[in-house]
Amino acid sequence: MISYPHLTEDTYTIGVTAPSSGVPEELHPLLQQAEEKMKKNGKTMVFGQTAWTQDKARSASAVERSQEFNAMIRDDSVDVIIPPWGGELLIETLEYIQFEGLPSKWMLGYSDTSLLLLAITLKTGVATAHGTNLVDLRGEESDPTTSRWIDVLTTEKGGSVTQYSSDYYQKEWDFENPTPHIFHLTESTEWKTVTGTPVKVEGRLLGGCIDVVRHLVGTPFDKVEYFQQELIGSEPILWYFENCQLSTTDLRRTLTQMKLAGWFNRISGILFGRSPANHPVGNYEVLDVYQELADELDVPVIYDIDCGHVPPQLTLVNGAYAKVSVQSGAGTIIQTFKP
Structure with a gap:
């Protein structure tokens, strides 16, 4: 059976960790803008250290990245995990991810992040969401296609959600x-x-x-x-x-x-x-x-x-x-x- 996480639309906390690439210092304003946008909408943001670092094509070592993810996915105060973006070397972390007993919590992203998303669903049966990353949610508004991520993540078990091709x-x-x-x-x-x-x-x-x-x-x-x-x-x-x-x-x-x-x-x-x-x-x-x-x-x-x-x-x-x-x-x- 598939386990579907559920997000409450009005009040939730977004955890930001970078299991692949973090954000180099010169691009920190992108993360800060995303944080400001989410806080303006009443959301709480929790950032891991890996979100702010980047060297040698990765945010941190494979062990550090996996440890931060393992802790954040099990943090009861975090409702959904959205990495800043993808990257190149997420595969290094898989052997250190604690899949056993993984809680049913949404993770949203694409690109290199999709490797972890697919691994989670295949091994545990917990549904994962392939869609926007965090830095693309920093705008004053969101286009009609991208914005539907919240409708999908707030769909209840047994419910349905319809999306249409973009214009x-x-x-x-x-x-x-x-x-x-x-x-x-x-x-x-x-x-x-x-x-x-x-x-x-x-x-x-x-x-x-x-x-x-x-x-x-x-x-x-x-x-x-x-x-x-x-x-x-x-x-x-x-x-x-x-x-x-x-x-x-x-x-x-x-x-x-x-x-x-x-x-x-x-x-x-x-x-x-x-x-x-x-x-x-x-x-x-x-x-x-x-x-x-x-x-x-x-x-x-x-x-x-x-x-x-x-x-x-x-x-x-x-x-x-x-x-x-x-x-x-x-x-x-x-x-x-x-x-």
């Missing part, structure tokens, strides 16, 4: 000139299907940034089979992935490895987020990858959804039962917090 997405970052909602949403959003026809698909959500979650394959944290058989009663998995940096051939190798490892043995479909990467190799394009995957697995493949490093993004819950529909470039996802 516009951000093509390029302009860090020097943030808008009131941080992002520059200039490009028309279009969710697409490999077949080019409307698609409806449903299943248990699992996924994250494919650059990093792929490294769970073959490790003690590769519990996909256990998750499916023991925690969700052999229901089909609906995978979602977003690609940060991989070329098309690296993406193809990764998906093939996942297939060979049994991650796609019983699935209903795969969703891919918009990507700043997917760099073609020769004339091998990402659409070739999607088409080959759809043909091999005989499942729907939906792409360019609101997920990942090309904002804004939906809040997708690992473990939730989702119904996804795509028609005429628009998408709807209904997540039900089914045990």
